[in-house]
Amino acid sequence: MATIEHIIPYRFSSEGQHLKRSVMRELLKRASEPDVISLAGGLPDSDLLPTAAYQACLNEVIAHEGGRALQYRPQYEPLRAWIGGWMRGRGVDCDDDQVMITNGNQQGLTILSKLFLEPGEPAAIEAITFTGVQQVTVGRDAHIHPIPVDLTTGADTDAIERIFAQYQPRLAVIIPDFHNPLGVSLTDEKRRLIAAMAGEYGVPVVEDDPYSALRFYGEALPPIRAYDRSDYVFYLGSFSKMLAPGLRLGWMIAPRELVSRITTIRESIDLESSALTQRAVYQFVSNGQLEPHLAQMNAENRVRCEAMLSALDQHLGSIAHWTKPDGGLFVWLTLPEAINTWDLLPRAIDEQRVAYIPGSAFSVSGGHHNTMRLNFSNGKPDLIVRGVARLADVIRAAL
């Protein structure tokens, strides 16, 4: 399973973590055996990827541009302009030349960490967050100030203010929509507050947003960056979940003053993103194929999410609680204190043939032993329902 690498959490520092990582790696290898129902994934269902449409785009580009699409090339302007328009459509005040193409949000995170953060300096990240965020902060030996996250309204803005005022972090990272792993989204009010605090305290806030386009309920909210008047919010967007992860294509909205500096860093890191990929993705979006693709995928994800939530209700309603996402890929499950989801995982896989990611894998400062991340996008509804039932059996047996 190609996703194993990507979802395995690890940290650089302690040997213990490494050990945990290799154990997990082994477990997840077994989780990819065909009779295991995996709720551990982190991707849209590959059956829903627009493979044929994208192939047609590649062919069009090669036919029209030939070698020019295969050479060293500067960032592709039409794609930057399209992204600029997309961002302005979401309420962000930016010009096309503030759009910088990246190889996905992970690269954006790395670049901004390199730009602002030195080892030993303070950084603020959510207390439970995507492991890639930890890699560019914890992994660079920053002094971490974890931001608590409320499971219905997102990051705790009072805590953010305290941390910003007291420690002046050199960098903060927030996942605004359909949080990985929590599934929660920031309220509009919190977005406004975070934007204001970034400017007021002079803390560069990275808005790491791979999921906002994956909404299946409710109205889209503007990104934090839309409320930013100070140029302290750095928005990262990605085609990984909107289109396909293997494209490794995303973007950053950067302040004008820093564009050339960031370009220099980017060029030193890997020169540029594939010229062909940029052109093919542009072809796809400018053909108007993105919206129907998203509509179809989100409709399907919605059905799968509903299936998961009602199965949770049915099997674990009396002993657990969980987040109810309006989009994205994940549900965060909290179990009774007596359950340790790390210890339970081998049994879940070996005996019940169901896999998940223990919540503590995402926890910045330990704890959360009784939580787990569940993914609902990777299988058809009936499979998900069966997966949850198996999970409930493992949990009940452990109580």
Add this chain to the structure above:
Amino acid sequence: MVLNPSQGVVDLFTSPNIQFSLDREGEEPIYRQLIRHIKTQIDSGVLPTGTRLPASRDLAQHLNISRISVVNAYAELRAEGYLSAHAGRGTFVAKDNGGSSSPPEKSPTQPDLTNATPDRSLREMMRLARQPGIINFGPGAPPIELLPTQFLKEAINAVIDRDGAKALGYEMTEGYGPLRTAVRDYVTALGIQCSASDVLITGGTQQALDLVIQALVSEGETIVTEAPTYIGMIDIIQTRRIQAQGVATDEEGIRLDHLENYLIEHAPKLIYVMPTYQNPTGMVMPLHRRRQLINLAVEYNTPILEDAVYHEFRFEGDSIPPLKALDESGIVIHASGFTKMLLPGIRIGYLIANGTHYNRLVRVKQAADISTPGLNQRTIHWMLERGVMAQQLERNNREFKRRRDIALAAAKKYLPAGTKWKTPEGGLYLWVTLPRNGPTAAELYISAIQVGVGYAIGNVFYPQNPDNFTIRLNYGAHRPAEIEEGFRRLGATWRELAAEYAEIEKSPLL
């Protein structure tokens, strides 16, 4: 707002005191006039210290003059200490003329760039050659007309038809398994003993180099490079804020006596070399020096990073195995890619490294960008399987040899007496040292570009102590007629400038 250091900044456009009356018809070049005007205004205090000047593009537009004039004027004023450049923020008046304001403050969220980034004005200048109509020998790209476009198209479709959506998912961080095996087979043919588990696929060779620096060298630590060296490594050095010591080279590559002294005294973390068709000099390190270099590295326990992107660009001379093929102790990390050889815009490179190095590299790669695009990896794999690359290299090298011969003939015919170069036996580049009785490479550049020819100014390739009279010419990227014409223009421009210089030197100092 700290990112915008605008307090106390004079607006050069609207300030009533600012008058640029440029004489467009006159003898004095526009950029000289601009220099004169700006100097006057700095000296007279109209533009106080700390004033931010408009971006070159904006000023050029405003004054309706060419951008190169503004860039040249700024560059010269910087050299004379009138202006200072702060990357990311612009150009400021630096001259202390007893005025009131102080230099712009470093803003809190801004990394301190002043010591991390040396003057990039030469690099900026070189961007100016990217215009239609200019025969630009500057960039390091292979020629577009030789790219295997048709094969690529076939490969991509075959891969998607075969793998479907799998080709669009996250790939393993280490790389697509079959491609790792194919790379193993490919480097084995070059003499390198390794297994597929020693292969890490990267986003081009550039990322391969950057990952090694991240994994092995911490901020403030030092590496050794050849002097001159690959410009992309100089970028990495600046971005990662490490130190680089350039070690002199002779006919056979990096000088081992100098290197050993340096290893003894400074215990650097890494030795970075391009043994075959070195960029920019085109030199090849002979076998005996390769062995000695490895011995030295082992003795001082200092890893070698071997950059082999041009290894297979051979059209003359013997084939010499890469360092990694001679390495028995795992001290060499080998970097290369299918970019220059095959398809630059598909961005597939690789590293060959052993055990402990390898594990660290994978971790750094995962934090850097998770993995390299799977479809691109699978496409390159498909092409390797079908021998497209071998075919491509053969075709390229035949053509590069032809172009090299034309370039050498043109150099003899057009470049001034006293110009020196070594005949390259492979690769894309001719490395030239101009006679010292004329303009420097940077001075010549300004005029050259105006007659439609560009090149890489040699200075940019030196970690320190540049040779101002060196230039790098990528003959491989141009058709024969362009090579001929480009060299002709270059020679003519040099003669014109040299005559002017002689004139100035002869005239009495009054």
